[in-house]
């Protein structure tokens with residue numbers, strides 16, 4: 001998190017994140033994404049499908065009817081407001097529901113319909129007449145498991161015979177009991193214990209195994225090991241499904257250990273571009289001057305909604321205070337806020353209840369900036385070594401080609417070193433960042 005001071009234990013100027021912190025960051029980001037997302041992300045990219053058996057025909061569906069779902073489930077799907085399968089669902093669903101069952105590794109960014117797809121597969125595969133677990137889903141954290149559980153409950157609303165139980169720490173069952181629910185969703189440690197140590201679950205009777213958020217899961221070695229141990233207890237013919245938002249080498253290596261003979265579906269995320277962005281910088285000498293420049297900008301142009309990025313929580317808090325004093329309706333996102341609180345702030349901002357959102361970088365990664373017309377880097381993004389963080393810069397102000405509404409980005413520079421960072425960012429993207437004179441702002445609109 002920006003703004004927290006960590007001990008420089010290695011003495012080499014680098015402060016390494018612990019494995020646990022890294023996992024928590026990723027899990028929190030993922031949860032935030034889920035909490036603030038209420039529809040599918042739009043994408044223009046084509047789904048890439050690699051079939052295990054390249055000779056078998058490639059099925060894709062354009063409607064949910066074609067899937068021959070149980071009527072109760074189709075009703076559940078429509079009650080959720082889904083009219084047609086999402087891009088990855090078009091290919092993933094026929095594969096996931098095929099007989100005999102097929103294994104699948106699927107990668108696509110958050111918000112593309114992965115969860116809905118595997119929930120539908122789990123609900124379709126279990127037999128409510130059998131009072132034992134038949135579908136197992138592991139998630140990296142308790143909170144993420146709960147989110148998936150909610151989707152199961154919503155989609156299974158008209159199919160109440162199918163029951164769900166959470167395999168999470170704190171859910172203590174009596175020794176010797178056998179779970180009767182058909183679907184178990186939880187974290188790897190508890191699920192492993194329930195299968196192995198307590199024998200609440202007979203893993204040999206599992207028909208579908210889902211591993212969600214593989215990229216978050218692999219951030220913890222313990223979770224990797226536990227997931228692999230669970231997988232080894234499952235029968236040969238159990239359907240294995242693995243999902244991930246990203247697909248680095250490490251995720252891929254893990255995925256191959258969890259899912260034998262997989263079909264693979266990938267959907268590239270929409271590329272961000274600076275092509276439709278007007279980029280400016282303002283030269284100042286201090287934080288106070290930067291604030292003054294900001295006020296001048298607000299005085300000169302109409303800004304519907306702006307996001308302002310600061311490097312530390314402290315600066316963000318200060319700036320939010322100053323802006324409120326000027327009469328702006330300001331929302332502040334800060335690292336110490338719980339994920340649910342952050343989601344609430346983002347929701348209010350998206351509803352237009354506040355016009356300015358001041359934030360540090362970490363908090364705002366999940367926000368779609370499509371509706372934000374102005375992004376202000378009150379501090380330029382730098383990595384932990386003080387080098388320009390080009391990726392973050394692009395992510396803050398870039399737009400996906402398709403929604404290429406014109407945008408405006410203003411960078412605040414307050415020292416030789418920040419000017420240097422700005423120049424390096426400019427060189428990196430080979431896009432001119434024009435100087436802006438905040439005493440004469442006619443040029444910018």
Ligand code: ADP
Nearest residue numbers: 038039040082084086110111112113114115116
């Ligand atoms: P992911 O697991 O890839 O993050 P989700 O399954 O959570 O994606 O879907 C993202 C959002 O889109 C959710 O709000 C979900 O209810 C909605 N959604 C999923 N599938 C469809 C669909 N076919 N039509 C409309 N909305 C959908």
